[in-house]
Amino acid sequence: MTNTQTKSSTRNGGNMAILVACLVFVCGMVGAAYASVPLYRLFCQVTGYNGTTQRVEQYSETILDQTIRVTFDANTSSGLNWEFKPVNRSIEPKIGETVQISYTATNRSPQPVTGMAVFNVTPMEAGAYFNKVECFCFTETTLKPGETLDMPVVFFVDPEIAKAEETRNIRNITLSYTFYPSQGANPVAGLNDGKAGDSAKKL
Structure with a gap:
């Protein structure tokens, strides 16, 4: 060669x-x-990074004689013709008290639509102490035309929030959800729960 x-x-x-x-x-x-x-x-x-709440399987065993205001926010992305809102705009539970609130979603389009919700908590430091026991996030929800679904959220604020130096002065927390069209749906799309009968699911 x-x-x-x-x-x-x-x-x-x-x-x-x-x-x-x-x-x-x-x-x-x-x-x-x-x-x-x-x-x-x-x-x-x-x-709890970026205001993400914590997933827990049981309720808090400690309840402080101290309340904290929790405000609820609801948003929908463009392309999802839903009316999405909290039933109550805010509550003031005791820190450590397990409470249930609800959001409602109504499909205003003429065809079935599937959506999914993502969420965050502000201020971001509070995310590690906001514990959700039951939630409709990160699962697909399909609504028929005109259908309204009640979606409960069960949560508590960890009593440790009152001890940590970076969170002990927090008096108000905002839990915010945004619904997006589901990328895998047939007619249109949206992300969340599963079917109308599946109401709340664990996070």
Whole structure:
């Protein structure tokens, strides 16, 4: 084999190695992109980062003789023709007291629509202490034309919020939900609960 042939063979082998490496990198990035949303959501739920509330399976056993105002906010994204609102704009439970509130959603479009809600808490520091026992978030909800669904939320504010230096002076918390069209729906889209009969689901 001549030197020219040897160099050509080496160059082709190097190009092939680079191509394979690029394909592996692209595949890895695609996989990371698909995993990033659920992983980020899990990270936020565990840490309370970015105002994300905590997921719990049981009620608080400690109730303080101190109240905190909780305000409820409701939004819908463009492309989702729903009326979405809290039944009550605010309440003042005792810190540690488990309470239930409700939102309602009405489909104002002439066809079935599926939506899903995401949420956050402000101020963000309070997210780690806002514990939801029952919620309609992150699950798909389909509403028929004109159908209205009552969606309860059961929560309590962790008594530790009154001890932590960065949160002990917080007197008002806002729980905000935004409904988006579901990307996997057939007629239109929206994200949330499941069916009308599934009312509330655990977060």
